[in-house]
Amino acid sequence: MREILKGISRRDFIKCSASMAALLGLSELYIPQIAAALEKAAKKPAVLWLNGSGCTGCTVSLINSEHPTPAEIILDILSIRYMETIMAASGHVAEKQFEDIVHEGGYVFVMEGAIPTAENGAYCMIGGRPVMEIAKEAAANSVYNVAVGSCACYGGIPAADPNPTGCKGLKDVVGGTVVNIPGCPAHPDWIVGTITHILLFGEVPELDEHGRPKMFYGKLIHENCQRRTGYELGNWVKNFGEEETEMDYCMGGKGCRGPVTHADCPSRLWNSGTNYCIAASAPCAGCVEPDFPDFKDADGKIISLYAPIPEVAKYKEALEAEVEHEEGMGAGTAAALGAVVGAAAGVAGGYAIGGKTKSEEKEGEE
Ligand code: SF4
Numbered sequence: 512m513r514e515i516l517k518g519i520s521r522r523d524f525i526k527c528s529a530s531m532a533a534l535l536g537l538s539e540l541y542i543p544q545i546a547a548a549l550e551k552a553a554k555k556p557a558v559l560w561l562n563g564s565g566c567t568g569c570t571v572s573l574i575n576s577e578h579p580t581p582a583e584i585i586l587d588i589l590s591i592r593y594m595e596t597i598m599a600a601s602g603h604v605a606e607k608q609f610e611d612i613v614h615e616g617g618y619v620f621v622m623e624g625a626i627p628t629a630e631n632g633a634y635c636m637i638g639g640r641p642v643m644e645i646a647k648e649a650a651a652n653s654v655y656n657v658a659v660g661s662c663a664c665y666g667g668i669p670a671a672d673p674n675p676t677g678c679k680g681l682k683d684v685v686g687g688t689v690v691n692i693p694g695c696p697a698h699p700d701w702i703v704g705t706i707t708h709i710l711l712f713g714e715v716p717e718l719d720e721h722g723r724p725k726m727f728y729g730k731l732i733h734e735n736c737q738r739r740t741g742y743e744l745g746n747w748v749k750n751f752g753e754e755e756t757e758m759d760y761c762m763g764g765k766g767c768r769g770p771v772t773h774a775d776c777p778s779r780l781w782n783s784g785t786n787y788c789i790a791a792s793a794p795c796a797g798c799v800e801p802d803f804p805d806f807k808d809a810d811g812k813i814i815s816l817y818a819p820i821p822e823v824a825k826y827k828e829a830l831e832a833e834v835e836h837e838e839g840m841g842a843g844t845a846a847a848l849g850a851v852v853g854a855a856a857g858v859a860g861g862y863a864i865g866g867k868t869k870s871e872e873k874e875g876e877e
């Protein structure tokens with residue numbers, strides 16, 4: 512046991528298992544089972560992590576994890592045996608390590624980055640071989656295939672129009688069941704939680720139509736957004752940097768893709784529970800969706816990142832027309848209707864991240 516845990520105390524190990532249970536939304540009764548699964552994982556199955564065309568942001572995101580820490584993830588939890596960015600081995604030694612793991616089989620194969628397929632994969636090579644070929648080899652002998660980040664899942668930014676390198680996601684290259692953990696980057700909890708779930712239950716978690724675990728990607732950002740009251744009332748951020756950006760005004764007019772994006776960012780938050788895009792006054796870019804970054808309108812035209820998506824543009828127009836009409840008949844009716852809709856949706860009146868809401872802070876200043 513001591514050897515398996517590589518120096519971490521039993522107490523810390525159980526604490527780590529408890530945080531994994533919380534991450535997966537499981538009761539404390541699961542802690543012994545999680546501890547047993549993690550101990551078993553310290554021997555096998557191994558994780559083989561390959562990098563294709565991408566920025567390595569998902570690796571950086573993973574090692575930003577706090578509960579568990581990067582050391583616990585890399586040495587004790589996931590048994591990562593091959594990962595180019597962090598492994599000590601290089602050159603022929605690293606290539607031999609890859610071959611040995613594939614030969615042994617029984618590992619979880621994680622792909623980060625897209626896979627170029629044009630010119631027989633010549634646009635991304637490892638050790639003189641196309642990553643397309645290496646990924647197929649890795650997938651052929653694995654137990655589970657996991658794509659981490661939007662590039663590995665659906666092509667992401669490397670596959671953006673016009674995609675001269677023919678970048679594709681892992682599933683489009685190797686076929687079969689691939690668990691997709693999209694995000695630009697993917698949240699460390701989504702990565703660690705999904706792989707732990709696989710180790711714990713010996714099966715992939717329930718997936719949605721795009722191969723994403725429903726436990727992390729089951730809800731629309733818009734459903735839990737703290738700016739939702741602004742959306743219902745028609746309070747729109749008009750220009751970045753203006754005072755309203757810091758309040759609970761909606762970013763929909765500035766291209767927010769929250770109404771069509773599925774992820775738990777508003778409740779999970781990023782950077783160890785500190786903040787997330789919309790709360791930090793940036794519209795959601797829809798980074799977990801298959802069509803990121805090239806969202807298109809009905810005519811197939813790419814929508815610019817800061818132009819409203821069609822769903823929001825239509826709603827905004829209708830709301831503005833309604834307000835204009837109501838002003839003629841008596842102001843406030845549309846706003847009152849919006850407030851009722853917002854309250855029914857259980858939406859808070861502003862940000863509560865880090866204490867007072869932004870609206871409360873504003874009131875306090877006056
Ligand atoms: S459009 Fe974006 S900012 Fe506005 S409520 Fe929806 S998710 Fe939040």
Ligand code: SF4
Pocket residue numbers: 694695732772774776787788789794795796797798799
């Ligand atoms: S809020 Fe949107 S853009 Fe930001 S991380 Fe979440 S899904 Fe991606």
